[in-house]
Amino acid sequence: MKPLTVQNLTVITAGHLVQGSEEVLIQHGAYRLKQVKRPNTVLFMSKRIVNWKDLEPFYPIVLVTDRLYSQYEIPEQIIIIKVNNIDEAYWKFVNYYRNQFDIPIVAITGTSGKSTTKEMIKHILSADKNVASTPLSSNSRTASLQYLMNIDDDTDAAVFETAVGSPGDIKLAGEYFKPTIGIITNIGEHHLNYCKTLEGYIQAKGEMLDIISPTGVLILNAEDINTSKIDLSRFKGRIIKVGKHESCDFRASNIRYHENGMLFNVHHKKKLYEIFVPGFGEHQVYNALAAIAAIYEMDLPISLAAERLPSFKKLNKQLQVFKGINNSILIDDTWNITTTSLEAGLKVLNALGEGKKTIAVIGTITDLGSWGYIIHEQAGELISEIGVDVLITIGEHASIMALHAIEAGLTSPVYIFKNSTRVYKLLDEIVDENTILFIKGDMYSKEVSKLADDLKIKKSSTSE
Known part of the structure; x- marks a missing residue:
């Protein structure tokens, strides 16, 4: 996290400092008690906290709340910022924090391949850049604040996985990440217990269109049938298609199995590149194409992807x-x-x-x-x-x-x-x-x- 003072946070949230020093430095964020794991954490909480003893190892804590406490029930090591509305204060803070960083941020969703594609992008970028990301296959909606606050002044780019358990999950993630590049790897049939129908699931995945910056880019699998059912007319940015068809912006050809992975050619702007990616299956080629398209949009050459992908480590228990x-x-x-x-x-x-x-x-x-x-x-x-x-x-x-x-x-x-x-x-x-x-x-x-x-x-x- 990029640290800020209590004084700064009080201004950002339009709050009032009730207790504690305005000079205390905030280095972590939380909106649930169980997320408080280190000192100097700001906790956004409307619910009354009764058991302070469990929080003692993490003092000082900055509590932003719209609840009235008596001066006798809160330990003096707790800094209190009183706000009118806790939800408004929380999102003011989230928006302030995200808007401090003018860096490429990638959000990835899909039924399959999203973790692999995310890790490929991170692997390529990490050659010479500091990259923030969701860890491995983690994409919990309750951890979005922590994912966002992994970005600091040293971060050059960020890659976040955005899953769908229910409709609205991707839109919520977008409120945090405000991605400049979005990727939909594919859309199968999953999480129908909450999305109810395949059409509902497709619409939930299609929320990706709504969270990308209007000047941003959406990367799609051109051959995926369910992805083609998304209404793209409302998207204001550029659309980049990957696949095997001649119309694709990043086209794969001559796909073949090789020792421990896949060899294929990438065609882009009349240039040809040979790529090897560890991991078997044509689906792995599509993951690599999406990763290549993403890093290219960050002004990195395809040759860098060709150089870095052979050393990519596949995720555990995935083929x-x-x-x-x-x-x-x-x-x-x-x-x-x-x-x-x-x-x-x-x-x-x-x-x-x-x-x-x-x-x-x-x-x-x-x-x-x-x-x-x-x-x-x-x-x-x-x-x-x-x-x-x-x-x-x-x-x-x-x-x-x-x-x-x-x-x-x-x-x-x-x-x-x-x-x-x-x-x-x-x-x-x-x-x-x-x-x-x-x-x-x-x-x-x-x-x-x-x-x-x-x-x-x-x-x-x-x-x-």
Whole structure:
């Protein structure tokens, strides 16, 4: 955080200093008690604080409040700024803090690939720039203030992941970050428990258009069907498209699998660049294209991306390749599961498994609400369409995709389990050195993730 004094904060919030010194320096921010973890934190809080003892290790604390306290109930180490309306005061502070920095800020959303794309951008920029970002796959809406305050006078650029759990999440993130560059990686079918319908989910992702600066840039996957359903007419900035089509501003061609990653060519303004990016799958090419487009908009050359991307480290449990049980090849893809990421993973399985026996172990897709049955049916259709030599599902809802894959024409052996207990024995019997084993689940499916870990012969990824 760029520090400021209590005196400055009092002016910013249009408040009145009730208690304490105006010279105290503020170095951290919070709007929940559990976010106060260090001294010199400003806490915006309307709710009455009763238990001050737990906060003693973090004194001095600056409390901005619209609540009236008696002079006897607050410790003297608490600096109090009284405001008329706590919400107005809080957003005055947020806007003041964000507006201090004239730097490129990237906001990224998408059903799949947003964390990877964010980390790629950060990796490229970090060669010679100080970059603030959301950490790894974190994107909590309650932590936006902390993410924003990671920006200070030494920051050259920022890259923030903005997820969608409910409609309005991206707009709220925009109130904090005010991005100059926005990216939508793709839109699948996820978080339908709150967005209710696919159309509602698409609209929620489309909030990205509303938060980008009018002079800013929106980077889109030109080949993503659901992204193409967003009404772009209200967007005032420039639109940059990435993909394989001739009309794309950043176009990929000659895409091929290479050792531990993907090789491809990028066409931009009649120039050609060869790019290697670690991580298997055509989806990884799209992630890299979006990252390249973003850094180019920051006036950095594509040649820098070509130089830096080969040393990019893939995120844990995202299509990582290991030596597995019985000398097989094991693909651990147990960080997240959507139909979008499932399709990408199955395509990688078939590409790497050419000439081998392919086995897919798949867990339940979460966060679907009443759409659970339909989406699992669609997953079954995907499995049938792409194909696999053996299908194993774990979990009651995952059985829907197995049964529907059979109905859709999958003739391969299918095994349905409620839990992973008997899966270990089955795999030990059917997996050999000519097998490639794909395990797909998410962070909430602990037993599927544990299965992947238990079946690895060595813990270091062969794809890094």
